[in-house]
Amino acid sequence: MPSSVIRKYFYKPELEILRIIYVSGAIYDYLDVPQEVFDEFRAAFSKGTYLNKKIKPFFKYAKVSDA
Structure with a gap:
């Protein structure tokens, strides 16, 4: 399913x-994300929801570019 955010x-x-x-247009790198977490993200029905609940609260990030 296409994401409305990603x-x-x-x-x-x-x-x-x-x-x-x-x-x-903003670009962020989420750091130290294990392969297993990425696999779950990739398989998630809603990638935006998965990102908000399982990645953003637990992994550091770096802003690469603004919109």
Whole structure:
């Protein structure tokens, strides 16, 4: 199901970085995200909900770019 919030996402397993490109154009890297968490995110029906409940509260992030 397409997300109304997330435009694209990429995962770098060797660095455990999940990059989220939002519909707004903002780009964030979520750090130290294990492969298992990424797999659950990828499989989630609502990626925005999963991101808000299972990733944002638990993983540090870095803003890469503004919209």
